[in-house]
Amino acid sequence: MAARNTYVRPMAGWYRRNPRFTAYMLREGSAVFLALYALILLWGLTALAGGAESYQGWLDFLSSPLSVLLHLLILAAAGYHTYTWFQVAPKATPPLALGSRRLPDQAIIMGGYASFALVSLVILIVAW
Amino acid sequence: MPKRSNEPIFWSLFGAGGVVAAMVLPALVLITGLAWPLGLLPEAALAYPRISEFAGSLIGGLALFVVISLTCWHAAHRIFHSLHDFGVHRGLGVWKVICYGAALVGTLWTAIQVLRLLFA
Numbered sequence: 286m287a288a289r290n291t292y293v294r295p296m297a298g299w300y301r302r303n304p305r306f307t308a309y310m311l312r313e314g315s316a317v318f319l320a321l322y323a324l325i326l327l328w329g330l331t332a333l334a335g336g337a338e339s340y341q342g343w344l345d346f347l348s349s350p351l352s353v354l355l356h357l358l359i360l361a362a363a364g365y366h367t368y369t370w371f372q373v374a375p376k377a378t379p380p381l382a383l384g385s386r387r388l389p390d391q392a393i394i395m396g397g398y399a400s401f402a403l404v405s406l407v408i409l410i411v412a413w
Numbered sequence: 414m415p416k417r418s419n420e421p422i423f424w425s426l427f428g429a430g431g432v433v434a435a436m437v438l439p440a441l442v443l444i445t446g447l448a449w450p451l452g453l454l455p456e457a458a459l460a461y462p463r464i465s466e467f468a469g470s471l472i473g474g475l476a477l478f479v480v481i482s483l484t485c486w487h488a489a490h491r492i493f494h495s496l497h498d499f500g501v502h503r504g505l506g507v508w509k510v511i512c513y514g515a516a517l518v519g520t521l522w523t524a525i526q527v528l529r530l531l532f533a
Contacts, residue, residue: 296500310498316491319434322442323484327523329445330477333468334529337461344459348450356446363438370435377428397435405440412444412458 312369318362321355371397423490423513430487433480441480465530474527485519 300306332343346352374397375390382388448454457463467473493512501508 300498313491313495313498316488316495319438319484320488320492322438322446323481323488323519326441326445326477326481327519327526330468330481330523330526330530333461333465334526334533337465340461340464347445347459353447353450356442356450359446360439360442363434363442366431367435367439370431401436401439404436408437408440409444413454 311365315362315366315369318359319366322359322363367401371401423486426483426486426516427490430483430485430490433483434487437480438484465533468527469530469533471531474531478523478527481523482516482520485516485523486513489513489516 300310329340329343332339347356371394375393378393380387381393383392444454445459449459468477489512493509496505496508
């Protein structure tokens, strides 16, 4: 059988061709940083279960300049995740009725942001 | 019986993890990763007695378990489904085991630590 000569569009760097593709890749890429933070928390939890001394080791890591830089990136990724998650929430939410009208998409998005703000506030107050 | 897809299970965990991560992670990262190390929070905020009491309580342990394990499932699902976008098209069955297996290990590991703290 002769080799096919079909033109195959090169896909290298495809996500740089359109800003929407880039935004999509950033959104999906946020998962890597969320996973990293889950691991950092799990490390802290394990250190905590190991006693005061090993827990101090985790705190020392958190205080290092490298960690602060890393958490700056993680915060950006987590913030972007929150933003995009509630932006697509209307597409994943079953249609909600408000009287005889369908709840507008914007209400679902704003409801998400409002609950995020409330939860964040409670966490910050409790942590203080 | 027709073979059913297991995708709904993983999607549910992904969705639940996405909600939890969207709600709590920015605040948590801000506290543990930036505010405390930079001295914007009281030194005692992350001190051993306080955190071990929180993590050793039923509610605190459960909260940490939910946040860590569901974030693992969320990230594993997203990374697995992004492999295609990075040009990985072969051996997806193996990648699926690696991604979800890692999330499962993370979940079990978290559960063990929470139980250690609960019964300490």
